Amino acid sequence: MSKKSSTTRNRIALFFLGLWFLVFSSFPGAQAETISDDAGREVEIPSPCERIVSLSPATTEIVFSLSLGEKLVGVTTYCNYPEEAKKKEKVGTINEISLEKVVELQPDLVLASSLTPPNVVERLESLGITVFVLDPHNISEVIEGIEKVAIISGAEDKGKELKEAMEEEIREVRDKVSHLSPEERPTVFHLLWHDPLWTAGKDTFVNEFITIAGGQNAFADLSGYVIVDLEELIRRNPDIITVVEDHGEEGSLSYQFLLSDSRLKVVNAIQNHKVFPVDSDIVSRSSARVVDAIRIFASIIHPEIFGEYEYQS
Amino acid sequence: MNTRVKKGLTYLGFLALVLGSVFLAQGVGGGRYQLSHSLSLFFPSDLSPSEKIILFEIRLPRIVLSFLVGGSLSLGGAVLQGIFQNPLVDPYVLGISSGAALGAVIAILSGVYLGFFTVPLFAFSMALFSAFLVFYLGKIGKRFPLEVLLLAGIGVGFFFSALVSLGMFLAGEDLHQLFFWTMGGLWNSSWQEVKMILPFIVVGAPILFSFFRELNAFLLGEKVAESIGVEVEKVKKQLLFVVSLLVASAVAVSGVIGFVGLVVPHLVRLLGARDHRHLLPFSFLLGGGVLLWADTLARTILYPVELPVGIITSLLGAPFFIYLLRKRKKSL
Numbered sequence: 001m002s003k004k005s006s007t008t009r010n011r012i013a014l015f016f017l018g019l020w021f022l023v024f025s026s027f028p029g030a031q032a033e034t035i036s037d038d039a040g041r042e043v044e045i046p047s048p049c050e051r052i053v054s055l056s057p058a059t060t061e062i063v064f065s066l067s068l069g070e071k072l073v074g075v076t077t078y079c080n081y082p083e084e085a086k087k088k089e090k091v092g093t094i095n096e097i098s099l100e101k102v103v104e105l106q107p108d109l110v111l112a113s114s115l116t117p118p119n120v121v122e123r124l125e126s127l128g129i130t131v132f133v134l135d136p137h138n139i140s141e142v143i144e145g146i147e148k149v150a151i152i153s154g155a156e157d158k159g160k161e162l163k164e165a166m167e168e169e170i171r172e173v174r175d176k177v178s179h180l181s182p183e184e185r186p187t188v189f190h191l192l193w194h195d196p197l198w199t200a201g202k203d204t205f206v207n208e209f210i211t212i213a214g215g216q217n218a219f220a221d222l223s224g225y226v227i228v229d230l231e232e233l234i235r236r237n238p239d240i241i242t243v244v245e246d247h248g249e250e251g252s253l254s255y256q257f258l259l260s261d262s263r264l265k266v267v268n269a270i271q272n273h274k275v276f277p278v279d280s281d282i283v284s285r286s287s288a289r290v291v292d293a294i295r296i297f298a299s300i301i302h303p304e305i306f307g308e309y310e311y312q313s
Numbered sequence: 314m315n316t317r318v319k320k321g322l323t324y325l326g327f328l329a330l331v332l333g334s335v336f337l338a339q340g341v342g343g344g345r346y347q348l349s350h351s352l353s354l355f356f357p358s359d360l361s362p363s364e365k366i367i368l369f370e371i372r373l374p375r376i377v378l379s380f381l382v383g384g385s386l387s388l389g390g391a392v393l394q395g396i397f398q399n400p401l402v403d404p405y406v407l408g409i410s411s412g413a414a415l416g417a418v419i420a421i422l423s424g425v426y427l428g429f430f431t432v433p434l435f436a437f438s439m440a441l442f443s444a445f446l447v448f449y450l451g452k453i454g455k456r457f458p459l460e461v462l463l464l465a466g467i468g469v470g471f472f473f474s475a476l477v478s479l480g481m482f483l484a485g486e487d488l489h490q491l492f493f494w495t496m497g498g499l500w501n502s503s504w505q506e507v508k509m510i511l512p513f514i515v516v517g518a519p520i521l522f523s524f525f526r527e528l529n530a531f532l533l534g535e536k537v538a539e540s541i542g543v544e545v546e547k548v549k550k551q552l553l554f555v556v557s558l559l560v561a562s563a564v565a566v567s568g569v570i571g572f573v574g575l576v577v578p579h580l581v582r583l584l585g586a587r588d589h590r591h592l593l594p595f596s597f598l599l600g601g602g603v604l605l606w607a608d609t610l611a612r613t614i615l616y617p618v619e620l621p622v623g624i625i626t627s628l629l630g631a632p633f634f635i636y637l638l639r640k641r642k643k644s645l
């Protein structure tokens with residue numbers, strides 16, 4: 001074969017390749033709209049979006065809050081809110097997901113969280129399934145995420161409505177505590193587990209709830225979720241202690257610890273009976289219920305403004 | 314100098330070191346050292362109520378408990394290394410750690426609450442159960458062949474660890490609670506934990522110390538020991554029983570703290586005490602001291618964040634141990 005003919009052939013191939021690009025890139029339908037997710041990926045908006053699989057309790061709650069519950073075809077075993085979520089098909093736990101099950105459900109859209117293993121996201125993507133990852137780090141990112149889910153699943157109006165309602169409620173709480181001086185903002189210790197003492201520092205949702213609700217996090221100088229010393233808890237002497245109750249059961253081991261350990265009797269919160277159980281699902285999920293969480297903390301911290309707190313799950 | 318006087322002085326020196334450590338550690342808290350806190354041990358009067366609680370209900374019991382736990386684990390390790398004539402044996406060789414972990418997992422996941430001692434009680438019972446299961450499985454006729462015991466310990470340990478993993482898997486969102494327990498720590502130590510473990514030490518340690526002749530004989534191998542009049546099987550049974558109680562009580566109040574029980578007896582040997590008459594008491598004292606300081610570091614380095622003490626013991630202890638090993642490998 002001569003060198004010349006092979007170059008010619010290359011040129012012809014290049015020509016057709018160019019033509020192909022020209023035709024398809026100018027084709028209007030091929031320019032799908034994209035939206036960026038919290039993992040920094042550009043995700044094409046699927047059309048239609050009739051079947052949604054949700055891989056975390058928070059995204060499940062978001063789907064329901066956008067009135068898209070009917071489109072939800074698969075959830076995790078942890079998805080327990082709202083009640084209807086429990087009846088949906090299960091595709092695994094938060095971090096142990098059955099790829100087979102997800103594919104079998106033929107979703108147009110899979111909503112994932114930061115806890116979804118990255119390889120699951122990659123695998124689903126390589127199988128041609130649209131995956132949208134939510135990983136909010138604060139309340140405004142939660143709201144932003146809800147808005148994006150609304151756009152990607154074709155419920156834009158409902159999303160706007162929800163966003164405005166959430167922002168309005170948060171603003172209301174902020175306004176009611178805005179006049180308080182630092183001395184009028186009680187310190188709050190949020191207990192996640194007692195052995196060892198595990199609490200939330202800054203850069204956590206709980207810290208934001210406490211701050212918005214007119215309180216001060218007793219460990220706001222630390223970052224993230226941290227183990228702290230019992231000595232230090234007594235030294236910081238919080239005015240209020242909130243303790244996480246798993247799955248809506250009241251009277252967890254941590255709650256019992258707070259009430260029964262005699263060494264804690266010197267702590268203001270214990271002396272003044274300011275120990276409050278809060279539902280872990282409400283305060284730990286980055287869904288539309290962050291507003292409920294703010295309300296809970298508001299009643300705990302300032303019952304004189306927001307009314308007495310009643311444990312709810 | 315007379316060797317007896319020298320030995321006596323060494324004991325006194327170690328005891329002084331331990332007491333000095335308690336004195337110093339009592340002053341460490343809130344991320345710094347305060348002499349007044351150390352001195353509070355002698356002048357406890359003019360303290361505020363919360364200072365009193367911090368110094369005498371939180372810090373002191375924690376110091377005491379760390380010493381007792383470290384001592385028990387090291388003593389247990391020294392005795393077991395003697396029985397098995399194996400330098401790799403640690404106090405958890407009888408499946409005690411995985412048994413205890415399983416007990417803790419059951420207690421935490423079931424949510425049973427019988428008082429502050431719920432988790433330690435479950436851990437203790439399951440630790441003992443696993444040790445006895447190992448004895449039962451390791452028994453052939455009336456004898457306890459060492460290799461069979463070791464393998465039974467490994468088998469039971471793996472099985473219980475698998476159950477712990479299963480529990481952790483099923484725990485889902487409660488995972489962190491189990492995770493913390495398995496990391497080991499002396500976080501919320503109080504006098505109650507000290508009271509729980511103290512009887513086992515007061516009774517168990519002297520019994521173990523008194524077996525130094527038999528353990529020395531074991532150094533020559535079971536057959537030789539038997540030929541010089543040691544009732545090998547009976548002694549083994551008694552020692553294993555006492556060690557199990559001692560280690561189980563330590564694990565129950567502290568979780569699984571690694572390294573101390575394995576390495577401290579070696580350190581004591583490297584320091585020259587190969588005779589069990591001295592090896593055992595020194596292991597107890599040094600093990601206690603090591604864990605005391607490790608725990609003091611654990612609550613200070615990242616103040617006010619706490620580190621699990623097991624990370625410190627392994628992180629600092631292992632390189633030190635390797636250094637000593639390299640330096641003196643000829644004498645081993």
